[in-house]
Amino acid sequence: MPARAAAAAAEGEEKAAEAGGRELLYCGTVRFDIMGRKVKGGVQGRGNLVSPTRLRPLVGVDIRLVASGCAACHCVALSSDGRCFSWGRNEKGQLGHGDTLLRNLPTVVSKLSKYNIIAAGVGRNHTVVVTDEGKSFAFGDNRHGQLGTGSLRSGTKVLPVPCLVTKATNAVCGAEFTVWLSSVEGSSILTAGLPQYGQLGHGSDNEYNANASSVRLTYDPQPHPRAIAALSGKTVVKVACGTNHTVAVDSSGFVYSWGFGGYGRLGHNEQKDEWQPRLVEIFQKNNMLSPSDIISAGSASSACTAGGRGQLYVWGKLKNWGDECMYPKPVRDLSGWNIRCMASGDMHHIIGAEDSCISWGLSEYGELGYGPTQKYIYLKC
Template sequence: MAAADAEKNPKEEEEEERVGGEVLYFGSTAWDTMGRRPSNSFGNLISPTRLRTLVGVDIRFVASGSVSCHCVAVDTHGRCYTWGRNEKGQLGHGDTLQRNLPTVVSGLSKYKIAKAGSGRSHTVVVTDDGKSFAFGWNKHGQLGSGSVKNEAHLSPVSCLISQATDVACGGEFTMWLSSIEGSSILSAGLPQYGQLGHGTNREYNSKNSSVKLVYEPLPRPQAIAAFSEKTIVKVACGTNHTVAVDSSGFVYTWGYGGYGRLGHREQKDEWVPRLVDVFQRKNVLPPDAVVSAGSANSACTAGGGQLYMWGKIKNTGDDWMYPKPLMDLSGWNIHCMHSGHLHHVVGADDSCISWGAAQYGELGYGPHGQKSSSNPKKIESLDGIRIISVACGTGLSAVVVDRKSAGECLDQLDIYDGDSSVEGVLDDTNVNGMAKSSASPVKTPKNTNTKKRNKKEVPLPSSESESEDYGIKEEEDSEDDTYGNGCVKKANNKRGRGRPKGSSKTLTEVSGRGRGRPKGSSTSAVTTKVSGRSRGRPKSTETKLSGKGSRGRPKKSKS
């Protein structure tokens, strides 16, 4: 009997792996603006919603990334679907047209896709026979094609790797797992913070007469020497850091150390993999452990299925400098998890749980639910439904639900047709009506006053900046012309001192000291003024904003 069971198990495992379900999506569909401009309800799907092109399609895996504004789905037949932002060709369709609905990547139709990973503007997939293909932005060599001659590949290109088993993508780098002994994990891309794990950031001065530090790309996948005698079985990538687990259950982290995301009780960058001391002895990770990495945090399940997290967990409060158990989820059987910008989605037992800071409905709580949640909370519309796979990106979440446990609940959910009245974005069925995402990019001026952390980190989602807004400043992508708080930047930096008579304030003035204003000057539309010291303002001013009365803010007007 034991022998028969042993022969049966591999087949059962293979059958389980092929089981698929239906994709539900929640979050923004305004691909051009998500993560760049202040959020509004325009184009947001705030409840789990079915996607028209995937209704009835058996999907077994979805992928996105902490700084990704696009998604990847793989069905049980190995077909690959992509949708979302496509400014760098990260969808792999040979163009830069946005896809509001999942579309099959025709360049991969000859292969059966098994795994996929998503970076800021690139996508990497692994086939069932160990090959790997990539498409999108390649300025830093993150596609692993061996060259950076072409900054972007709009269609799939071969990665220089064999016997690949899995893949994970960071912001501008990629990690592959391989079945080759001594080369179980390989990396390529941007080495700026040591996130590739090769003991160097490949920094050099590109100018002889002055100092201009640049980081030499690594376009050819290279095995991480520190693991030459170990076998890595799980890997997850944040924006600029990596988390890996070996076959013995030990956890290693490396890359950018800000906010304690590496779990070493300090914020130092690590250029080579470093063991996380919390997960040793009796607390090593089991074979079915879940590992996740967000923009500025990390997570995994350890002994007894307990979920541990570390790094920047919330927008406010102290950062967790080393792994701590998240007691709110004690006792839950977590079988899948993914982290986005500052939000997380978990599949546990027959429930879907989410929490974190959200702006676009990516927590899926619905129209009557709260926008964000600092504590894990069940998505009521998915209660009692088993989750097969989850993926989180910047302002988006996608889950694959089991149809059997969902039953008739799926019929009660809305179906998204791709036309969300988001201007300039149509579904893939109307190719002529699609807008090029790069046709008219909107740029925003760089903020030279931004405070810096340890080093000059590549601009990330707001978790990497001192502000708590959701605005994203991307190094390569186009940006909007507003601040995170929605205020329009002034055309000049005059402080308003000594303003001549008869002058008037503009409607959208952001700041101005107003010192020395003559009594005869008029003030119009003061109600839209965001901030101002108001020192020297004559008492004849008609309207003032309410405020705390502190210096730099107008006092509360008396009724």
């Protein structure tokens, strides 16, 4: 790094530290071509970041939230002053910059500059954000109606467009669907997008035969955000999405899951798909979630803290060999830790616990952050 750039970076780090700011550190792939997807424009990174690394455009920026997805190859970061940064793969316009060019480094989404962005969700090829005024905007692939605009026209939106959700408080994305939380009474959770496994929670997968002369099946897209009737009268306060499943918590601390049931990721001790929210039994009595507890969903797994002591529970496919966890089990190696936050990827997990950052799982692209020699690490359940 040139001396001038190094000095600027150091100055930015000192300012962030003095202001009590939260810096973003990144590890994992920056070579989106090796992920099996073509990219357009930009110069590919030199390799994977196998240790936590500062991204130059965000040095000195106070970051309040980072969003990515277990099916995504792009990221969104929100600063404390309401700016929205995005970077990564962009062939469907999922970065919101008005084009389909790759961005290797975080870039401000200029069309959102007049808004204070407080929440964001990232799907396989789409992004949804929420403002402090309750407005929601989306950009990227809209083939299945996952942008929630009420229309399937112009399947790709390279600039932010408004979603048909009022008083939004949060947005979370699966691969091709979106879940919004809203402060509207009786409609605290709404979904739109691909209903293939019942992940929208409306009691159907909307499957039909595409041609009377064949058995080719397809799924009716759902472009209109729609409240989940099974949760009517309940206030959903937390939600997390895997590739094709959803986990949610209501204000009473009860946990619900629905969508694709493979590998036990729904926590119901069976692999059946659920087309509408179903209570996870273990969290109905002594282990109900408190307001400070967290939930997370990976590609084929789910997790939460519960029981008033911050005990972490996990279920689903947790490693690429051996048996899956068909129902929530406590992670013994993390008993006694005060877990503050958690995120799950394809086959790895990361938590913030007390003043430590802990990661485990498969590290195919350096996503665990332990350097070039650590390929995987697993915890005991």
